Amino acid sequence: xxxxxxxxxxxxxxxxxxxxxxxxxxxxxxxxxxxxxxxxxxxxxxxxxxxxxxxxxxxxxxxxxxxxxxxxxxxxxxxxxxxxxxxxxxxxxxxxxxxxxxxxxxxxxxxxxxxxxxxxxxxxxxxxxxxxxxxxxxxxxxxxxxxxxxxxxxxx
Amino acid sequence: xxxxxxxxxxxxxxxxxxxxxxxxxxxxxxxxxxxxxxxxxxxxxxxxxxxxxxxxxxxxxxxxxxxxxxxxxxxxxxxxxxxxxxxxxxxxxxxxxxxxxxxxxxxxxxxxxxxxxxxxxxxxxxxxxxxxxxxxxxxxxxxxxxxxxxxxxxxxxxxxxxxxxxxxxxxxxxxxxxxxxxxxxxxxxxxxxxxxxxxxxxxxxxxxxxxxxxxxxxxxxxxxxxxxxxxxxxxxxxxxxxxxxxxxxxxxxxxxxxxxxxxxxxxxxxxxxxxxxxxxxxxxxxxxxxxxxxxxxxxxxxxxxxxxxxxxxxxxxxxxxxxxxxxxxxxxxxxxxxxxxxxxxxxxxxxxxxxxxxxxxxxxxxxxxxxxxxxxxxxxxxxxxxxxxxxxxxxxxxxxxxxxxxxxxxxxxxxxx
Amino acid sequence: xxxxxxxxxxxxxxxxxxxxxxxxxxxxxxxxxxxxxxxxxxxxxxxxxxxxxxxxxxxxxxxxxxxxxxxxxxxxxxxxxxxxxxxxxxxxxxxxxxxxxxxxxxxxxxxxxxxxxxxxxxxxxxxxxxxxxxxxxxxxxxxxxxxxxxxxxxxxxxxxxxxxxxxxxxxxxxxxxxxxxxxxxxx
Numbered sequence: 136x137x138x139x140x141x142x143x144x145x146x147x148x149x150x151x152x153x154x155x156x157x158x159x160x161x162x163x164x165x166x167x168x169x170x171x172x173x174x175x176x177x178x179x180x181x182x183x184x185x186x187x188x189x190x191x192x193x194x195x196x197x198x199x200x201x202x203x204x205x206x207x208x209x210x211x212x213x214x215x216x217x218x219x220x221x222x223x224x225x226x227x228x229x230x231x232x233x234x235x236x237x238x239x240x241x242x243x244x245x246x247x248x249x250x251x252x253x254x255x256x257x258x259x260x261x262x263x264x265x266x267x268x269x270x271x272x273x274x275x276x277x278x279x280x281x282x283x284x285x286x287x288x289x290x291x
Numbered sequence: 292x293x294x295x296x297x298x299x300x301x302x303x304x305x306x307x308x309x310x311x312x313x314x315x316x317x318x319x320x321x322x323x324x325x326x327x328x329x330x331x332x333x334x335x336x337x338x339x340x341x342x343x344x345x346x347x348x349x350x351x352x353x354x355x356x357x358x359x360x361x362x363x364x365x366x367x368x369x370x371x372x373x374x375x376x377x378x379x380x381x382x383x384x385x386x387x388x389x390x391x392x393x394x395x396x397x398x399x400x401x402x403x404x405x406x407x408x409x410x411x412x413x414x415x416x417x418x419x420x421x422x423x424x425x426x427x428x429x430x431x432x433x434x435x436x437x438x439x440x441x442x443x444x445x446x447x448x449x450x451x452x453x454x455x456x457x458x459x460x461x462x463x464x465x466x467x468x469x470x471x472x473x474x475x476x477x478x479x480x481x482x483x484x485x486x487x488x489x490x491x492x493x494x495x496x497x498x499x500x501x502x503x504x505x506x507x508x509x510x511x512x513x514x515x516x517x518x519x520x521x522x523x524x525x526x527x528x529x530x531x532x533x534x535x536x537x538x539x540x541x542x543x544x545x546x547x548x549x550x551x552x553x554x555x556x557x558x559x560x561x562x563x564x565x566x567x568x569x570x571x572x573x574x575x576x577x578x579x580x581x582x583x584x585x586x587x588x589x590x591x592x593x594x595x596x597x598x599x600x601x602x603x604x605x606x607x608x609x610x611x612x613x614x615x616x617x618x619x620x621x622x623x624x625x626x627x628x629x630x631x632x633x634x635x636x637x638x639x640x641x642x643x644x645x646x647x648x649x650x651x652x653x654x655x656x657x658x659x660x661x662x663x664x665x666x667x668x669x670x671x672x673x674x675x676x677x678x679x680x681x682x683x684x685x686x687x688x689x690x691x692x693x694x695x696x697x698x699x700x701x702x703x704x705x706x707x708x
Numbered sequence: 709x710x711x712x713x714x715x716x717x718x719x720x721x722x723x724x725x726x727x728x729x730x731x732x733x734x735x736x737x738x739x740x741x742x743x744x745x746x747x748x749x750x751x752x753x754x755x756x757x758x759x760x761x762x763x764x765x766x767x768x769x770x771x772x773x774x775x776x777x778x779x780x781x782x783x784x785x786x787x788x789x790x791x792x793x794x795x796x797x798x799x800x801x802x803x804x805x806x807x808x809x810x811x812x813x814x815x816x817x818x819x820x821x822x823x824x825x826x827x828x829x830x831x832x833x834x835x836x837x838x839x840x841x842x843x844x845x846x847x848x849x850x851x852x853x854x855x856x857x858x859x860x861x862x863x864x865x866x867x868x869x870x871x872x873x874x875x876x877x878x879x880x881x882x883x884x885x886x887x888x889x890x891x892x893x894x895x
Contacts, residue, residue, distance in 0.1 A: 169338045169361055170704055171386035171467060174430065178456070178466075181449035196334045208338070213862045214360045216883050217331050243379065246364035247869055247878045248861070254888040267467050359860040366845075367869060367876055402735060529764050529806060532834025543806065550809050551712050639734030642767075642802060642813065655800070657771050670767040670802075678837035707860055 154289040158202075158228065159281040160190040165201035165225070167218060169208030172235035175267040176207050184270040189277055198224040203280070206253045209237035209244065215256055222257045228290070230280055231259045234273060236266040324352050329692065331360045337434070339703035340677075342692070349688045354681045358674070361703035369667040373633025374400055375474065377667070382468040384669060385705040387430050388648045389468050390416075390423040395645035397472045398553065399654040402643055403636035404608050406475050411599040415477065417555045418592040420645075421585040422459075422489070425496075426452050427648035427700075428578045428585075435575065435697040436507065439516060444503045451499055454492050461485060474634060475609040476602030486593050493586050500582060507575075517571035521695035523683055524569065531679040535650025535672050536581065537699065540566035540573040547646040559591045574698040608634040633662020649673045649700055673699065673706045713737050714760065714812045726750060741815045747826045750814070754803065755831050760810050762803035765832035768839060770846045771798040774872040791873065794819045797848055801828070818848060827852040845870040 141147070168176060180186050180194070195201040198221050210218055222231070233253050236242040239262045241251035250256065260283060263276035324345040331341045339360040345353040365384070369377040381396040382389045394416050401408065408416075429448045437445035456466045462481045463469040471478055507513050523533075525541040538545060546563045548556040564580035566573035602609060606625055615622030638660045644653035650672025657666040676699050684692055715738055716723075716731055722740075723729060726749075730741040742750055754762045773796060796819035803812045818825045827850035828835045839850040840859040847868035850856060858865065862882060867874055 166334075167332055167338075171383055173338060174387060174467060177430075177433075177449060178453055181446050181453075183450060183453045194334075209361060209363055211360060211362060212880065212882050213362065214331060214339075215881065217360075219883055221332055244363045244365075244368065246367055246876050247874075247880070248362050248364040250881070250885070252888065255885040256883070258886075259888075269466065357859070359858075359862075362860040364869065364876075371876060527833075530833045531836075532765050532767075532832065532838075534764075545806060640739055640800070640813070641735045641737060642811075651766070653767060653802070655767065655769055655802075666769075666771045668767075668769040670769075674837060674841075675834055679833060 151289050152285070154291070155285040155287065158289065159284040162189075162191040162203045162230075162277070162280075163195045163201045164191055164203045164205055165196070165198055165221070166194050167204060167206050167208075167221060169210070169214065170235075170237065172207045172237070172267045175270065175273070176205070176234070179270040179273050184274060186274070186277065189274070189281070191277055198222075199226065201225065202229050204229065204231045204257075205234055206231065206238040206257075206259075207234045209235075209242060210250045210253045210256070211248050212250055213248075215250055218253065219256050230261075230284065231257055232261045232263065232276060232280060233259045234263045234276070235268060236264055239264055242266065322347070327689070334438070337696075337701055337703060339707065340696075340701065344684075344689065344692070346689060349690075351685055351687060351689060351692075354684050356677055356680050358677050358701075358706050360707070362707040363704075365708045366667055366669070369664055371663065373662045374636075374664060375629070375633065377664070378472075379468065379470045381669075382470055383704050384671070384708065385427070385647055385649070385652070385702045386468060387427040387702060388420075388423040390419045390471065391645060391647050392652065393470065393472050394420055394554075395643065395647070395652055396654055397474060398645065399641060399643040399656055400474050400608070400634075400636070403639075403641055403656065403658060404474070404605065404634070406603055406605045406608060408476060408603055409600050410597050412476050412601050412603075413554050414592055414596045415481065415601075416472070417559075418489075418589055418596070419471070420554070421588045421592070422455060424648050425582055425585045425589075426455055428582045431648075431697070431700040432503070432575070432578060434700075435694060438693050438697050439513065441507065441510075441513070444506055447499060447503060451496055455489075458485065458489055458492065461488075473602070473609050475605055476600075480601050486596065490590065490593050493589055496586065497583075500579065504579065514572065516691070516694050517575060517698075519568075520571050520687060520691050521574075521683055521698065522568060522570045523679075527679070527682075528569070532675040533650065533672075533679065535647070536574055536577050537650065537676055539563065540577050541569035542567055547644055547651050551644075553645060555592070556588075558595075559588050561588050571694050571698045608636075635660060635662050644670070647672055647705075649676075649702070649705070652705075669705075669708055671705045671708060673701045677701065677706060712809060712811055714810050718760070718810070722753070725753065737813065739813055739815055741817075744816050744818060744825060747816060751828055751831050754812070754814075760805045760808050760812075762805050762812060764804040764806060765828065765834040765838075766802040766804050766811075767800075768802075768828075768835060768842060769800050770842050770848060770870075771800065772796065772846065772870065772872050773798065792819065792821050796820075797823055797846060799825055799842070799848065823848045824851055826850070829853050844868070847871065 166176060186192055204222060204225060233239050238253045241249050261276050261280045263272055265272055324347045327344050327346055329342040331339055341357040343355045344351050365380045368380055381392045384392045429452045433445040433448040460466045462485055463471045523541060525543050528538050528541050534545060542565060544563055544565050549563055561584050564577050566577050610629055611622045611625050616626045636658050638658055640657050642653055642655045644651045652672060653670030655668040656664050659665040684695060726746055728743050728746065732739045795817040798815055798817050801814045825848060827839055829852060837859060839853050840856060842848050843856050844858045844860050845868060864882065865880055
């Protein structure tokens with residue numbers, strides 16, 4: 136056992152935590168926006184409430200290049216196969232955030248045309264309620280997702 | 292750079308003529324057109340339109356527009372709700388101008404009952420409708436800019452829109468879908484100091500619009516992408532049932548606010564901007580002029596709003612004051628009947644329209660004497676434009692779909708209901 | 709609003725030429741009911757009128773009278789034989805004349821086992837998507853329409869949602885839905 140002190144410019148950590156830290160601050164998002172919540176999302180990503188400071192700034196309009204799928208708005212039965220296909224095309228590790236009451240549970244559209252929540256189609260990590268949710272709530276949801284990523288076991 | 296001679300068969304007029312005669316897709320000999328799917332989940336399709344385009348090189352020879360990915364069954368839901376509890380469904384029609392949809396629906400019901408609204412309520416409704424129209428045009432212009440590639444106007448306009456939305460939050464409680472009016476009036480009065488704050492914001496928007504004009508109007512790239520692209524003649528537009536900025540850009544002066552004045556539009560001074568060629572550039576410029584006219588109307592409204600009561604006195608249709616509900620038996624029964632059964636108008640058909648941001652937004656209600664509507668139909672302006680969009684796009688190139696579709700300002704909630 | 713609608717006095721020559729048409733005024737708006745056989749002649753007349761040419765078709769919609777004892781319709785009470793009554797559906801047209809700023813509403817009725825009605829695509833192209841929507845929601849066929857298929861719903865959907873005998877919760881999913889309470893395994 137060496138009695139030398141570790142110099143200050145070296146940090147020791149676990150591999151899981153290191154990779155979790157890196158993954159949580161570089162979320163590239165795929166915005167599956169359909170309805171009113173997409174307007175709120177446009178507000179969140181512009182200068183008032185910025186998602187860039189959380190590292191989640193780059194909406195990649197291709198599922199192959201993104202790792203966070205944000206389901207923003209109502210999912211109808213006509214749109215369900217599209218959502219499923221987009222999710223299947225994303226590569227692991229992937230995270231799903233359901234934004235808005237319609238994506239969480241169908242909203243107040245309890246009828247023949249609306250899927251009662253997008254978790255009937257794909258597994259969801261974070262649910263953000265609201266109709267539409269305030270931008271601060273969406274940012275809070277992204278922060279909750281970041282914590283979840285940091286705490287989970289990272290598979291390489 | 293020398294002018295490249297385009298072979299005659301690829302010119303737009305030739306392609307259109309041949310398509311009419313032969314009814315066949317046009318392709319170079321020995322080739323077949325390529326089918327491309329601009330799918331429903333696309334950043335520039337506003338999320339809910341699928342287009343299947345057949346291409347010959349870069350030119351589009353056939354296109355099939357398929358809306359309906361946001362059909363949420365609103366008309367069926369309104370048949371199972373009372374008149375008052377169906378109000379939030381109308382919010383989510385054109386979700387960027389929720390006030391205009393709300394006021395249109397409530398005015399139709401007020402016509403069923405024959406209720407007159409108070410002066411203060413009418414002026415406030417005019418002011419809020421015009422503010423809503425300003426935010427919708429901001430959203431539309433921002434979307435066009437960001438889809439063409441200009442990110443700066445997008446950020447400027449989103450910031451301006453956010454200032455107005457925060458004021459709406461202060462007055463009504465929500466940023467986007469308000470459900471603010473009630474039959475015969477409004478849910479609550481505006482707070483003190485709201486009007487002066489709105490005036491400040493509107494005056495600070497005028498130099499912002501000048502900035503956006505300076506960035507986009509004479510920009511070579513923007514002009515090439517929007518001039519002479521997406522033209523439609525005025526006869527075709529009238530035949531296709533199009534109204535709103537799309538029709539006014541072809542030269543026809545039809546605006547519901549001037550043709551059938553409702554609220555206080557005949558007591559303020561304003562003009563209707565009208566375009567000339569019917570192409571994308573005209574629609575862009577027309578919307579910018581409409582923002583300026585709306586700011587003019589708002590500033591006049593702010594000076595003219597009188598003091599007074601907000602709600603009318605008709606107790607058949609709107610809820611009594613809480614003090615009456617808790618202290619007198621008539622108030623209690625009135626409140627109970629209206630909440631449980633709904634307000635009961637006489638039987639009949641009625642159609643009433645207002646000027647939405649995309650055109651004439653109409654509500655057709657069939658009432659059978661009970662508190663729920665027997666049939667409620669919404670005449671959506673952007674749905675009719677979708678019907679004629681394939682004829683506009685055929686003959687253009689693939690990259691022209693984006694500015695044409697952006698200038699339609701298709702809002703999914705309104706097109707698909 | 710009243711002076712923007714074509715009322716009985718303005719339509720004297722219309723009623724002289726088509727005596728079968730009925731007129732009912734509700735809430736200061738006219739409802740002109742015409743029999744389905746006269747539709748072609750009436751559309752020609754209305755579109756090419758000298759004083760009030762109706763050059764814009766604003767809206768077409770349909771109403772299903774299965775369960776109401778609405779005063780003008782026969783008493784349909786939801787029995788089996790009422791499903792195929794001859795006047796079950798009302799098709800409502802709204803027109804607008806750009807030159808003279810007047811509006812008009814025309815109503816026809818149809819019904820039976822396979823309700824059919826003449827399409828107005830020849831006169832107004834606005835009928836393209838509007839009639840497709842009515843076919844989608846009510847099942848009324850429009851003869852003469854170039855491309856009648858579903859527009860707001862998907863082709864595998866069975867039934868017509870806005871008819872009164874279609875339940876509100878009649879969901880028909882397109883793909884197999886998963887159970888959200890199962891473990892967060894990736895499937």
